[in-house]
Amino acid sequence: MTNLLSIDDLIDSFTIYLEVNKNYSKGTVEVYNHTLVSLANWLKAARNVIYIENVTANDLQLYLGTLRHPNIINNSTSNKKHPKAGDLFEATTRARIISAIKQFFKWAVRQQYLQYDVSQYIENPKLGVRLPKSLSLQDAMKFEQAAAQRKSKERDYLITTMFLLLGLRVSELVNIDLLHFNNDEGTLTIIGKGNKERRLVITPKIIRALDNYRPIRYDILKKRNKVDESALFISEKRGQRLTRRSIELIIEEIAKEADVRANNNKVTPHKLRHTCATVLYNDGEGADLLAIAELLGHSDPKTTTIYTKINTEKMRKIVSSNPLEST
Template sequence: MPSVHTGRMTEGDWDALLREYDDHLALRRHLSANTVRAYISDLRQMSESLDQSVRDVTLQVLRGWLAGLLEDGAASSTIQRRVAAARGFFAWACEQQFIGEDPAVRLRSPKRSRRLPVVPGQKNVEEALQSTQARADEGPLAVRDLAILEVLYGGGIRVAELCSLDLADVDDDRGLLRVVGKGDKQRSVPLGAPARRALDAWRAVRPAVASADSPNAVFLGARGGRIDARVARRVVHEATRAGGAEVGPHGLRHAMATHLLEGGADLRSVQEILGHASVATTQLYTHVSAERLRAAFRQAHPRA
């Protein structure tokens, strides 16, 4: 067992430890690149705020850091995320014996208020799809944009999952997508007929966008490389704005889950399609559906 690292750590120790922790998150815990980037960014901001050696950090120091975040008006969700990042980092540093004891083991964050997600209605989504379909004769990228929308809404997948899709991940025989989600977990996602048609149409014109150096990605950018998440987000925002309820890719994921439950799908099936580790996460969409029912009742019932 290695001995605890001795000697006063310097500012540079933060950089060295965060580089090692970055590797740990990516290679050992198999977190996605976006998740690792978010954790490391939060930890760098914390280290700059603390302005002291890693070994000098105490629970009182961390509580002072949290108090500063609250005074600056940080949202409870932001504080919750940063506390989770700090607890994970210091637990790892203690386990690796870079520090003698874990100062964050008793660190608690304020209770997070869980707001219901903004979910466009079925009519809004349909209008967004129709407005994009009306542009399909503008060229291959317009055909691609419709396929992006149909796959995001039809499959309920995350934008990072969409961007990482390879051609071999499309199972045409069974109408499924093989998706690699959070924690490097794989799942199969069914696609309906409209999404399959849009995907077929895009793959038919994909060679007009691809180059000799193009990867085997399903979705390509204008220059033939794998599509960037920012491009996919822009496609969704522009389309849903035209549909009257602007959201990003995650909003389409929310919409798909809510519309499935409203249509009678069972919670476990929706959980499996979305790739949620816990059914508690999926249950959020039952609250959305219930709130819509209450709103319709209040609006239409004479004795509401």
Template sequence: MNDALQDFIHYMIVEKGLAQNTIVAYERDLKGYIQYIQKVEQVVSWQEVKRSHIVAFLHHLKMQNKSSKTLARHIASVRSFHQFMLREHIAEHDPSVHIETPQAERKLPKVLSVAEVEGLLQAPDNTPFGIRDKAMLELLYATGLRVSELIQLDLADVHITMGFVRCVGKGNKERIIPLGRLATEAISTYIERGRASLVGKYTTNALFLNHQGNRLTRQGFWKILKKLAQKANIQKDLTPHTLRHSFATHLLENGADLRAVQEMLGHADISTTQIYTHVSKVRLKDVYKQFHPRA
């Protein structure tokens, strides 16, 4: 049964061209699914899989307190897998066809205030590592890049004189995002003074490097962010995505066009971007309640 999974993963990589993180998520979800139906439901071939087996698997996930978002993702993985097997004649039926997707909870993203962003941007010191950290934070807040996009940047992707950065996002879609003056200055300083110290004797095209002179990882950035948030005395639960959320919210609060923000964030569907308008409304209500004498 695992052979079909490997065929599916190969199809997703070669024909669909999905991002590495998406492939990893599909593979992880489907390995769990296969393990469950084999060990718990005693299924030995794809011809035996029934709708009840999938429902039992989803119930198993629910009993583990998985969120509706996680359940929806698993259903999407299982459905795509069974559709692939039917299409490739690995299986003769698709038991996932009538499985309903649960309504995902739409949680408002946590954002920083402008003052908190300023505090975070001032937290890095003047060492080569601090200069790198400052450049990364300025770039994230100036562009709304995902952290996965940030760490994949090469030197050639940042055009200082033209004032833009080129990145490849989800689905291998390329987008061009303008850079502000402060972000441009921070990146220039890092390339001239910080990166040269970090790269040492190594040769690499990666823009942001760790202490070994290699490309910085997501985990490495996460540790840096937690340390800087503590130094800036930010009490909120900060994640690498928080600056992306703050970028979008602050743009919309200052009158930016929703379509332009969608383009910069690289959202395929504008409904994904619209959640930031809800964040703005919530913040407006909070300000009203705090400052209006009759609130």
């Protein structure tokens, strides 16, 4: 065993491990770090525990019981009561937190900062099958039409088509550089999770949208004296690479202008990714699960089986609509 280090010190080392060894994205690393810092702060304040070897399974179980919605909505200036005040976080949220804690403890054992992993006794919450929230085919078409009418229509339409036709993650889209396109082959190289590359075929529709956007992009960069900028998607004001948040806001604005929602939920880049997969599976020709998994960059094809649930629900509605059902 090495000399004792505080949990705070180990979190710093674990964060570097996630960045350097696991190649996790910046956003994922920040989520892990925030989760573990919250745990460390609670252990220190509520249980007077500073070192990982003093943490018990009971400590972890008690901490999980504190994961509840606050009484007041965060960042609320009117002290508005949270609709789920005092309720436990949703099972999916608790599962993500437990996963981060378990990975941290397993790492500590491997690094010999800890002899025994007490986190193994913590059970994961039972997760119900949740259907991915997505736009209908008709609403996806309305969304595209709205994007094509915006002030920055060339850029925003290309963003929209790449989400809907390629099923990209927002982190993948913002990291695209112009040189990632191979015009001769008609392909696009995407840098996915864990810096894994995958090569996607771009469609004639995407190529047309890209050709329309290129001169607009060049004019912006020329005005800003930044013609060497490598990013595909740039801001009009500064000529800099768009951020994840910028993309999210653009998608929200387009959805509002198109007056569409994803299963009565706010439209986000991830829901456009789901839309791509569900439209392909339900309405595309010859799009089997393995092909969709490869397109989306799923490391485990089993992840893609969630889209088969859409078809089941579709069938359920059809069968239930039979007039004989109500006789």
